[in-house]
Amino acid sequence: MKYNPPYGISDPNGPYINGDPSIGRAGSIPPAESIEFPQREIVNLISDVNLFAPDNGDLRQLGKSIQSQKLWAVDDAGTANQYSVTLAPAPGTYFRYLLVVAWIVNPNTGPANLNVNAMGAKPIVRSDGSPLIPGDIGQNTLNAFMYDGAAFRMVWQGKSVGGPVFLDRNLTFYVNDATGSDNNDGAAALVGGGHGPFKTLQKAANTVRFMNLNGYNITINVADSQNYRAVNLPACAGSGTVLWVGNVNTPANVLISENNSLAIGVSGVNNVMQGFKVQTTGVAGQQNNTCAGIHAQGTVQATFQNFEWGPTFGPQIFAYGGAYLRFGGPKRISGGAQSHAYGLGCFINCQQGGRVDCLEVSPPQPLTIVGAVNYAQAFIEAQQLSAVAFNYSTLTGAATGKKYDATYNSVINVAGGGANYLPGDLAGTVSNGGQYG
DSSP states (O other): OOOOOOTTOOOTTOOOOOOBGGGTBOOOOOOHHHHHHHHHHHHHHHHHHTSSOOOTTOTTHHHHHHHTTTTTEEEOOSBTTEEEEOOSSOOSSOOTTOEEEEEESSOOSSOEEEEETTSOEEEEEOTTSOBOOTTSSOTTEEEEEEEOSSSEEEEEOOOOTTOOEEOSSOEEEEEOTTTOOTTSOSOOSSOBTTBOOBSOHHHHHHHHTTEEOTTOOEEEEEOOEEEEOOEEOOOOBSSSOEEEEOOSSOGGGEEEEEESSOSEEEOSSOEEEEEEEEEEEOOTTSOSSOOOSEEEESSOEEEEEEEEEOOBSSOSEEEETTOEEEEEEEEEEOSOBOOBTTBOOEEEEEETTOEEEEOOOSSOOOEEEOSOEEBSSEEEEEOSSOEEEEOOSOEESOEESBSEEEESSOEEEOTTOOTTOSSOSBOOEEETTOEEO
16 A cells, blocks of 8 residues: 555655645645545554454454564465465565464474465475474474565474484484584584584484484484483384494493493494493492493383493492393493492393393404403393393403392393303302303
């Protein structure tokens, strides 16, 4: 709608004047458009919003209509990754700062587009211009998109906590303690172009934990550092692997350490870790868990390859209550294990049906022990229906402490290696139905 000047005035912006009979001044003659068009504009807005029918009984309908946000807020009518909305009135064209607030039912599983009033799909990106990753748009959430002239940026977004995000491709993330930030997206090894690595392992785990692998894999590349803290591995749904890659050739370059707590906690069944070193420290009476290097409890599974174990305040490997851990590749031990109220000083401690499998088949891998290594309880202890399978190709170095202890119908399988096969300077023991051999 444009400005409609008084009738008979050539100036398109000419003002209206009041008539004054006392001085013989005639008032402006309003053209019909000046009365009709403003009413039409207001009525059209009220009708577009469609909260109620235009009614002279309520002279605040215009304000209520604007207050409703429905000029730019609508429900999505598209599908996952291909979102579609219809605004009223129709914008006519895309313009910079066009705002759309949409209720989204289907979460994104990768790159996504938004099509407004069938004007053509435009890409959706994060607020910094970086590409979406699966789950940026959550299931049954409100999201705000603003057009920047080329794409819709997410001004704010809704992520459905715990809502499944189904992958449609493999993903790669990066962690770098020295150059990363947990405010980054983790999508690049170097900082630049709106991308950059995470700083902590836990941020990476939290980012992928609600993703359904859906037959695809996630790789998390971890840069060398001596400063990584504890991580609880994610429990992703679906088939596929979450692969954590440290330094396979020199695991000691990627150290995960923790004080008065465990270094790696296992969740789910999809995690594989390669090329890390773990160690823990503690003070008696100041912890409420095993302080294990690797701790698995319940029906969880994980695989660890090319690992090094430094000293731990508790077991270096702990499996409890049905947990199943697999170990492959060369194994290096550079510290022993102490006992405390919640954790026994063992290289491997299995309890209550826990299972640890280090039985390399093709071929066995070397076990290297460096320095003065002591195990306060035993090198391997299996209790209460637990099972450990362990072998190596060559053993370099030695440890002190009991070699093994198998109790309460547990089994330690060393592939026929004999009573002196395991490291330690004290003979192993079996009792209450335990077996070794």
